[in-house]
Amino acid sequence: MSSRTRRSGALVALVALFTAGYLAPYLLPTVVGRLSAGLDLTPTRAGLVGSVLLLGSSTAGFTLAARGERIAPRRAARAGLLAMAVGYGSAAATGLVPLVVAGAVLGGLGSGTATAVAVAGIAGRRDPQRASTLGLLSVSATAGALYLTLPHVGGGHAPPLLAIACAAALVWPVTSRLPASPRGARETTAASGPLPHRRAGAVLAGGILCWSLAQNALWGVSGRIGLTQAGLSEVTVGAVFAAALGAGLAGVTAAGALGPRLGRAVPIGAGTVAIAGCVLLSSTARDLATFATGEILWNAVYPVVLSYLLGLAASLDPRGRWAVTVGAASSLGVACGPATGSLLSAGAGYPAMGLTLCTLLLLVAAPMTAVARHAHASTAGLTVTAVRVRSSARRPTRASFGLARPSDRG
Structure with a gap:
């Protein structure tokens, strides 16, 4: 098998793994909404269950x-997918709230494991932003199809959880294309040196935590805004979400076509400001037009900014350590989102919640933009050094969970 074929197969596996890992956050509104209706939970308690899932x-x-280089990518990916299938599947099979929560936690651990392996592998690619874009396209298309399908499957909390479990099972076969051993990653450790760009990475991790929290606080209650405040049916809300994710596909495609032409600072800064306005619009919606406009515009811009943020994190360390850390910080923000949105909306109402989240997004736009501006020059020097090291290497090694090859990052 040629090296080109191996690289292509690894990319397919990474995109599939990324899709499975990110599917739970993308389906969060319908998961939280169905937990509330199917298990007779209050909106706040349903939001807490969603937060517990994503906290895992x-x-x-x-x-x-912290331990990625000592873990074999294929084994870690399969363990994550197994935890997803068992956790979400068992949560769907029972109506007992404690068992549902336990299954959601196990499934969340699996989702995080799958995502971490995928993100670390993507960071080791020659063009990590392109690989991230492919992953976002895949998960947006999958989630959009499910939003169109799930309202017609039946009520209860089981269908969205079963969909995520089935996605994990379907991705399992492609994990054979991932490296079976972390040996290459250990060989790279000595040459790679200490963790670079500590300050920029820490600022980016903190910023994306707040960025994800603000958006997922609204995303977690968007279904309830559409059903209660805007007075729409579940089928209509599902259609709006599907259209919104379709707009996300268009946005990610545009981001992939633009690539680095605009740099990263402009898409991250301007995109976050635009998202803040969309959050405010969606939270105040009282009819279909306003609700659909806010959700569609928001979801068109969100994955674009996310793709640049993931590319920025990957550029800070080719071994993928900052990519995984920033991804985990984003997941933590996502985890806190449903509970935050539920508590704010219950205490102050949806419009006040939207204003609070809009303000938070505007506050974090500045430091993340600053990291993007200053990281470009410093990572350019790091790239030159890495090329020299790879050119002098006696034989190829693999970095970031054993997924990057020197020929991948030329």
Whole structure:
């Protein structure tokens, strides 16, 4: 098998793994809404269950960020997918709230593991932003199809959880294309040196935590805004979400076509400001037109900015350590989102919640933009050094969970 074929196969596996890992956050509104209706939970308690699920995901990400180079990618990916299938499947099979929560936690751990392996592998690619874009396209298309399908499947909390479990099972076969051993990653450790760009990475991790929290606080209650405040049916809300994710596909495609032409600072800064306005619009919606406009515009811009943020994190360390850490910080923000949104909306109402989240997004736009501006020059020097090291290497090694090859990052 040629090296080109191996690289292509690894990319397919990474995109599939990324899709499975990110599917739970993308389906969060319908998961939380159905937990509330199917298990007779209050909106706040349903939001807490969603937060617990995603907290498991972030926990797995932080754990693998610290120990990633000692873990075989194929084994870690399969363990994550197995945990997803068993956890979400068991949560769907029971109506007992404690068992549902336990299954959601196990599934969340699996989602975080799958995402961490995928993100670390993507960071080791020659063009990590392109690989991230492919992953976002895949998960947006999958989630959009599910939003169109799930309202017609039946009520209860089981269908969205079963969909995530089935996605994990379907991705399992492609994990054979991932490296079976972390040996290459260990060989790279000595040459790679200490963790670079510590200050920029820490600022980016903190910023994306707040960035994800603000957006997922609204995303977690968007279904309830559409159903209660805007007075729409579940089928209509599902159609709006599907259209919104379709707009996300268009946005990510445009981001992939633009690539680095605009740099990263402009898309991250201007995109976050635009998202803040969309959050405010969606939270105040009282009819279909306003609700659909806010959700569609928001979801068109969100994955674009996320793709640049993931590319920025990957550029800070080719071994993928900052990519996994920033991804885990994002998952932590996502995890806190449903509970935050539920508590704010219950205490102050949806419009006041939207204003609070809009303000938070505007505050974090500045430091993340600053990291993007200053990281470009410093990572350019790091890239030159890495090329020299690779050119003098006697034989190829693999970095970031054993997924990057020197020929991948030329």
